[in-house]
Amino acid sequence: MKEWLIEATELSIVVIDTIAFLVIVVGTVDVVVRALRTEIGPASREERRAVWLRYARFLIMGLTFQLAADIIETSISTSWETIGRLAAIAVIRTFLEFFLGRDVTEVREMQQAARERAS
Numbered sequence: 001m002k003e004w005l006i007e008a009t010e011l012s013i014v015v016i017d018t019i020a021f022l023v024i025v026v027g028t029v030d031v032v033v034r035a036l037r038t039e040i041g042p043a044s045r046e047e048r049r050a051v052w053l054r055y056a057r058f059l060i061m062g063l064t065f066q067l068a069a070d071i072i073e074t075s076i077s078t079s080w081e082t083i084g085r086l087a088a089i090a091v092i093r094t095f096l097e098f099f100l101g102r103d104v105t106e107v108r109e110m111q112q113a114a115r116e117r118a119s
Helices: 002-040 045-074 080-118
Strands: none
Touching: 002 045, 045 080
């Protein structure tokens, strides 16, 4: 029974990391295409900022999936060294996600305030 659980856990880690990878790759391709469009064509500062906010959301989503995989991985880790490494990675990812999310929220609030002033 324990071997089956370990195999299922390892498979879930691979699947979740793959999802994170795909989210980040899709977000990166999306931002490259959108950024090129805003640079080539006429685009406002708001439109350019929206492109990067969209990318930030993709990155947050990818980091969240990676953190989930790290948490699952700690459940089958057998050494303190591995658990420590995973914990350090999880802390770094959590801080990145927190600050990126905070920046997105601040920019949204600024945009909302600008819209309200314009109305």
